[in-house]
Amino acid sequence: MMNHETTFDSILKAEAYVSASDLISEIKPFIEDYFEGEMRFDGQDVVYKLPNGQAFILAARAL
Secondary structure (H helix, E strand, C coil): CCCHHHHHHHHHHCCCCCCHHHHHHHHHHHHHHHCCCEEEECCCCEEEECCCCCEEEECCCCC
16 A cells, blocks of 8 residues: 555656746746736746846756
8 A cells, every 4th residue: 555655755756847948937926926027938948127227147957
């Protein structure tokens, strides 16, 4: 008999592949809720520009 933990681990391992691009695009809306400025997803990274002109690239990379 399998316990709950073993079943849960099996489900997690069977999940679809998530690319770095998928991850950062999913995180972007949450970041927008907490930071002032302009954000856009360029297909791979989030480009974030603060009202004072500072700019950043928010990126996710697979290990």
